[in-house]
Amino acid sequence: MPHEFTLRHRVEFADTDMAGIIHFSSYFRYMEVTEHAFIRSLGFSVADRDSGIGWPRVDVGCSFRSPLRFEDELDVRLVVTAKKSKSLSYAFHITKVGTEPLLEVATGRMTVVCVAMDHETGTMKAARIPEALAAQLEVAPELGEAP
Template sequence: MPYEHKLIRRVEFPETDMAGIVHFTNFFRYMEYAEHDFYRSLGHSVIMPHLNPPLGFPRVHASCDYKKPIRFEDMLEIHLLVKEKRARVLSYIFKFRKEGETEEIARGALTVVCVSHVPGKMEAVPIPAGLADQIQVAPAELLG
């Protein structure tokens, strides 16, 4: 059962500031890209419009600590690890590295809640078994 997922992508010019360093806000996009790719790797999507009512996973927490810059044209490895899994909640940590290197350049966290999209309101609901059964929590030694 998956508890981790890796995504590698090139840093593009519009993601950088005037110094050619990735702007801090893009790390939140990178976490979202990796999360969505994780769901796709399991045969799902971050939104589930085919269910009645449709489901989605809005964020209730997002954070990122920066340790070292990454620059335009660098290859960035985004390592998603499942930190916590509850009936309605998934928490992830993200370790960012330059491809081929071991030093962490940033570390992020996301907590998402499964919600139903009923017109005019959102309500926390259990994660569908078809998805929840495919996800497990990463071993503690990988989370540190």
């Protein structure tokens, strides 16, 4: 069962700041795009309009260690760190491609909550993770369940 997923990205010019290095906010987009690709790889979407299920973020963070620049390639490795009945938590390990030894440029975290959308009122309410998805997810073995 999946507990880890990696996606390669390239730093685009629009992702950089006036100093020519990646803007800090770009890391959050890379983490989110990687999460979406992970969920798609399992046959689901984070925005399933038919079921009304959504996944708002309730906690995110990122620590930066080394800058990236325009056209650098990076791998974002997502690791499932916790799976509860209504939420998932991920750790992200972001490394620069082509470095020897491997250079970890940033680490991140994200917790998402499964919600059911009421289309009439526009409100969200925490909901159990759909069983078909939950059955395909496991917490990384070395991490165990979060408290």
